[in-house]
Amino acid sequence: MKNYIDKKKIFFASVIIIALKSIFFLTKHIQEDALISWRVARNIIEYGVYGYNGAEKISASTTHLYVFIGVLFQSIFGEGNFIYPLLVFNTILLTIGIYWLGKLLLKSTNRIILFLLFVSFLPPAIKMSILGMEFGMLFFFYMALIKYGFVERKNWAFILLPIFILWTRIDTCIFLGILFIYDVIQQRKWNTALMIGGILAVLTTVAFNWFYFGEIVNNTITSKKNNYxxxxxxxxxxxxxxxxxxxxxxxxxxxxxxxxxxxxxxxxxxxxxxxxxxxxxxxxxxxxxxxxxxxxxxxxxxxxxxxxxxxxxxxxxxxxxxxxxxxxxxIDFYKKTALAYGIFILIPFTAYQAIHSIATGHGEWNHARKIGLYLDSIEPNKDNYIFLEPAGYIPYFSKLKVIDYVGLVDKRLTEENIVKNGTEVGFSNLINKAKPKYILEDFKPMFKGKLADQSIYDDYELIKEFKIADVAKSDNPILDKIYKFKPSGRDFYLYKRKETAK
Structure with a gap:
C-alpha cells in the first residue's frame, strides 16, 4: 500500500517555513551580482537594450533567464518595489524544489516537512532565498529535471528543462553533463531525449549570444578570463x-x-x-x-x-x-534524532547565518548603497562615467554609467589587456581614453600612486572619504557586537576629474 502524503499539511508547513525565512529579508543582505542583473533588467525596460550602460549591448549578467524575470518583476511592481516580491518568488521556487526532492526520498508527511525545514535553513539555502540571485530558481529547475526526467522518465522534461537550466547559468553544463553520463550508466543506454535537450540548450544560448551580442559566451566569462x-x-x-x-x-x-x-x-x-x-x-x-x-x-x-x-x-x-x-x-526513531539535529545543527547554523547576514547586510546596505545614493545626489547627468569595483550596489543606486576594474559591464578594459600590460599601464590607458568623471578607489593616493601615467593624478582630486569604521557601529549593544565581531565592507575614496583636466 502506497504511503499517504498529506499535501495540505505540507503546504501549510511550507508557508510557515517561507514566512520564517522571510525574516532574513530584514537583514538587507543582498549580493552585489544580483544588483548587476537587476540593473541589466532595468536597462532593458528603459532603453530596450540588453546592456548595462544605456544603448550599448553587453552581456553583463551571468544569467539571461533571471534578467528577463527581473524585467517582469520590475514592470509589475516598479523599480523601487520589486525586490521583496522577487525574493519571495525565489524562496517559493526553492521550497518547491526541496519538496520535490523530499517527496522522492522520504515516505511520510512528517519526514517531508522536517526535510523541508532542515534543508531550507542550511546557510546556503538561506542565501539562495535572500541574496537576490538566481539559485533558488536554478534549484527548482534542477529538481524538476530529476523528478520528471531522471525518475519519472518524461521525455518533455529531458528536452525542455535543460534549455531553462542553461539559460539560467552557462556553468550548468556541468550538471547536465554529469546527469547524462550518470543516466547512461544507470539505464545502460543512450538518453536520446536528454541529448536533444542538451543540444537545444547549447544552440539556443549560443545563438542568442552570437546574434544579439556578437559573441559566443557571455562577456562576464570573457572579461574574467582576460583580466584575471x-x-x-x-x-x-x-x-x-x-x-x-x-x-x-x-x-x-x-x-x-x-x-x-x-x-x-x-x-x-x-x-x-x-x-x-x-x-x-x-x-x-x-x-x-x-x-x-x-x-x-x-x-x-x-x-x-x-x-x-x-x-x-x-x-x-x-x-x-x-x-x-x-x-x-x-531511521524509525526519527523524532528523537530530528530533535537532536535541531539543537546541535539547525539552531547553530541558522544563528551563524543570521549573524553573517546582519553584519554583511548592514555593511552593504548602509555603506555601499549610501555611497551610490550620495553620487546620485551630486551628479544629475547620468551619462557620466564612474570607474570602480565592484559593479553592484554603488552603480545601481548612483545610476551613473560604469566602467569596472574587471570589465564585466564595459569592454574597454579588456582591450587594454591588463594581464599582459599590467594594471598600472592598462588602467592608465583606459582612464586617458575614457576620461571617467569619477573614480572610486580603495586607496589614498589613488591606485597607491602606481599608475604608469603620473599626470592622471593631476587630473583628479579627492572629494570625499567613506570610512567603514563610521558605519560598523550601532547604539544597540547586540548589533554593535555583531558589527565588530564580523565587520563587513571597506574604506572608499571618491575622486573627481578636475574641470581643468585635459
Whole structure:
C-alpha cells in the first residue's frame, strides 16, 4: 500500500517555513551580482537594450533567464518595489524544489516537512532565498529535471528543462553533463531525449549570444578570463588549500579550524550515504547518489579553477550535506534524532547565518548603497562615467554609467589587456581614453600612486572619504557586537576629474 502524503499539511508547513525565512529579508543582505542583473533588467525596460550602460549591448549578467524575470518583476511592481516580491518568488521556487526532492526520498508527511525545514535553513539555502540571485530558481529547475526526467522518465522534461537550466547559468553544463553520463550508466543506454535537450540548450544560448551580442559566451566569462591572471599549478594548489575549506563546507570558520570540521562533516555524510544506499530502493539510491556525485565533481572543478565566489558552491554544499539530514530522518526513531539535529545543527547554523547576514547586510546596505545614493545626489547627468569595483550596489543606486576594474559591464578594459600590460599601464590607458568623471578607489593616493601615467593624478582630486569604521557601529549593544565581531565592507575614496583636466 502506497504511503499517504498529506499535501495540505505540507503546504501549510511550507508557508510557515517561507514566512520564517522571510525574516532574513530584514537583514538587507543582498549580493552585489544580483544588483548587476537587476540593473541589466532595468536597462532593458528603459532603453530596450540588453546592456548595462544605456544603448550599448553587453552581456553583463551571468544569467539571461533571471534578467528577463527581473524585467517582469520590475514592470509589475516598479523599480523601487520589486525586490521583496522577487525574493519571495525565489524562496517559493526553492521550497518547491526541496519538496520535490523530499517527496522522492522520504515516505511520510512528517519526514517531508522536517526535510523541508532542515534543508531550507542550511546557510546556503538561506542565501539562495535572500541574496537576490538566481539559485533558488536554478534549484527548482534542477529538481524538476530529476523528478520528471531522471525518475519519472518524461521525455518533455529531458528536452525542455535543460534549455531553462542553461539559460539560467552557462556553468550548468556541468550538471547536465554529469546527469547524462550518470543516466547512461544507470539505464545502460543512450538518453536520446536528454541529448536533444542538451543540444537545444547549447544552440539556443549560443545563438542568442552570437546574434544579439556578437559573441559566443557571455562577456562576464570573457572579461574574467582576460583580466584575471592565470595562476601556476603551485599557486592553484596553494589557493585551493587556503580557500577550499571555507567554500566546500557548510559554514565559514578560520581555515585552520575548518579543515578539520569540513573533513569530519564530509566523512559523516559519506558514511550516511553508504548506509542509505544499503537499505533504500533503486530510485532513491540513484537520486541521492547522483546529487552527491554532482556535489563532489562541481566543487572540485571550480576549486581546481580557483573560482572562489560563494554562489558557485551553494547547491553543491547542499548536495554534499543531504545524506546527514536523510539519515536523521530515515531511521524509525526519527523524532528523537530530528530533535537532536535541531539543537546541535539547525539552531547553530541558522544563528551563524543570521549573524553573517546582519553584519554583511548592514555593511552593504548602509555603506555601499549610501555611497551610490550620495553620487546620485551630486551628479544629475547620468551619462557620466564612474570607474570602480565592484559593479553592484554603488552603480545601481548612483545610476551613473560604469566602467569596472574587471570589465564585466564595459569592454574597454579588456582591450587594454591588463594581464599582459599590467594594471598600472592598462588602467592608465583606459582612464586617458575614457576620461571617467569619477573614480572610486580603495586607496589614498589613488591606485597607491602606481599608475604608469603620473599626470592622471593631476587630473583628479579627492572629494570625499567613506570610512567603514563610521558605519560598523550601532547604539544597540547586540548589533554593535555583531558589527565588530564580523565587520563587513571597506574604506572608499571618491575622486573627481578636475574641470581643468585635459
Amino acid at each position: 591572471a592565470n595562476p601556476t599549478l603551485l599557486e592553484r594548489w596553494t589557493e585551493f588549500k587556503f580557500f577550499g575549506p571555507n567554500y566546500f563546507g557548510m559554514i565559514k570558520f578560520p581555515t585552520s579550524i575548518y579543515n578539520f570540521s569540513t573533513a569530519i562533516l564530509f566523512i559523516l555524510s559519506l558514511i550516511s550515504l553508504i548506509v542509505l544506499a544499503g537499505k533504500w530502493d533503486s530510485n532513491r539510491k540513484k537520486v541521492i547518489g547522483f546529487l552527491f556525485a554532482f556535489g563532489i565533481i562541481k566543487t572540485l572543478i571550480f576549486g581546481a579553477a580557483n573560482s572562489w565566489f560563494d554562489w558557485y558552491y551553494w547547491i553543491p554544499q547542499i548536495c554534499l550535506f543531504l545524506p546527514i539530514i536523510l539519515i536523521v530522518l530515515d
